Amino acid sequence: MHPTRRHTALPKAQTLIEALPWLTRHNGRTVVIKFGGNAMVDQELKAAFAQDVVFLRQAGLRPVVVHGGGPQISAQLTRLGLESEFKAGLRVTTPETMDVVRMVLAGQVQRELVNLLNRHGPLAVGMTGEDAHIMAATKRYARVDGEAVDIGRVGDIESIETGAIQALLDDGRIPVISSIARSADPSDESEGADGTAAGDGCGVYNVNADTAAAALAAALGAETLMVLTDVEGLYADWPASDEVLSQLTAAELEKLLPELASGMVPKMEGCLHAVRNGVRTARVLDGRVPHSILLEIFTDEGIGTMVVPDKREGEPTP
Numbered sequence: 416m417h418p419t420r421r422h423t424a425l426p427k428a429q430t431l432i433e434a435l436p437w438l439t440r441h442n443g444r445t446v447v448i449k450f451g452g453n454a455m456v457d458q459e460l461k462a463a464f465a466q467d468v469v470f471l472r473q474a475g476l477r478p479v480v481v482h483g484g485g486p487q488i489s490a491q492l493t494r495l496g497l498e499s500e501f502k503a504g505l506r507v508t509t510p511e512t513m514d515v516v517r518m519v520l521a522g523q524v525q526r527e528l529v530n531l532l533n534r535h536g537p538l539a540v541g542m543t544g545e546d547a548h549i550m551a552a553t554k555r556y557a558r559v560d561g562e563a564v565d566i567g568r569v570g571d572i573e574s575i576e577t578g579a580i581q582a583l584l585d586d587g588r589i590p591v592i593s594s595i596a597r598s599a600d601p602s603d604e605s606e607g608a609d610g611t612a613a614g615d616g617c618g619v620y621n622v623n624a625d626t627a628a629a630a631l632a633a634a635l636g637a638e639t640l641m642v643l644t645d646v647e648g649l650y651a652d653w654p655a656s657d658e659v660l661s662q663l664t665a666a667e668l669e670k671l672l673p674e675l676a677s678g679m680v681p682k683m684e685g686c687l688h689a690v691r692n693g694v695r696t697a698r699v700l701d702g703r704v705p706h707s708i709l710l711e712i713f714t715d716e717g718i719g720t721m722v723v724p725d726k727r728e729g730e731p732t733p
């Protein structure tokens with residue numbers, strides 16, 4: 416080989432070799448990746464995200480994508496002249512808003528992600544939590560100054576049926592899930608004001624996408640939950656300083672939770688729920704960094720914030 420060509424080829428081999436222990440360790444493991452609406456505004460980043468997810472699948476992992484789309488929902492509500500209001504980080508969801516949430520998440524954002532992934536082959540299959548009874552939810556109230564406030568059709572996951580997702584994974588597909596759940600109460604279906612059960616927002620709930628991703632990661636017994644967002648990770652003292660916490664235990668995170676501000680609350684609550692329910696690591700990553708997923712999984716220098724379960728006597732650190 417020509418010396419110059421060898422010179423440029425060698426670092427590539429080194430990078431691949433550095434990935435070997437990680438490839439071995441993660442082989443056959445499920446990874447749930449939450450792609451946030453704020454991290455999905457740039458076309459190139461979205462394409463790089465799709466490449467990373469397909470790479471994981473080709474490398475023998477079982478990736479599942481759960482997506483948000485808060486900014487996209489807000490933009491559509493504004494276009495329609497409807498109000499967009501948040502309480503404690505959750506969208507106030509009237510039946511009319513619910514229709515828009517469903518239309519944007521399932522009809523636009525999910526379709527776009529599925530199409531980006533399927534540029535690489537017949538891999539991605541999009542579903543909402545309503546499909547095949549994947550997610551059932553009950554009404555969630557927002558906590559504002561210690562009071563429970565009614566915010567409409569916002570739900571908290573009550574139960575998850577993983578069968579359809581597992582079947583897709585076994586078939587080598589990449590499930591792409593929108594964070595909409597059916598009501599856990601069967602009588603909810605017929606509550607529509609004008610008697611129309613379908614399409615009026617009744618019988619379904621708007622679930623925060625971080626909450627949905629964390630619940631799914633726990634139900635699937637995932638190795639890792641990765642939450643992509645538009646900051647480097649969890650800042651220790653936000654907004655005063657941009658020092659990122661690189662690793663913390665569940666107990667350390669639990670202490671921090673009351674001090675966190677709105678956008679980070681469902682993310683970190685989700686990470687805590689995941690690691691307390693069998694997920695080995697939960698990470699918050701900067702979705703603005705191209706290929707952040709690969710950097711996190713396959714290199715020695717992880718980026719972002721990693722939450723690990725509380726250490727039990729004699730256990731090695733993840």
Ligand SMILES: Nc1ncnc2c1ncn2[C@@H]1O[C@H](COP(=O)(O)OP(=O)(O)O)[C@@H](O)[C@H]1O
Pocket residue numbers: 450451452453454483485643644645646648649650651652653675676677678679
């Ligand atoms: N301690 C913190 N560390 C990092 N970001 C924080 C913190 N507290 C609040 N935030 C805010 O949370 C935002 C991320 O949440 P959100 O806007 O809901 O993102 P996404 O659309 O990706 O779900 C950040 O952009 C930041 O403004």
Ligand SMILES: CC(=O)N[C@@H](CCC(=O)OP(=O)(O)O)C(=O)O
Pocket residue numbers: 450451452453482483484485486488504505506516569570594621622623624625
């Ligand atoms: C109840 C609630 O707030 N649901 C969110 C669902 C989408 C979401 O979570 O999107 P991001 O991850 O991009 O924020 C919403 O309506 O905006």
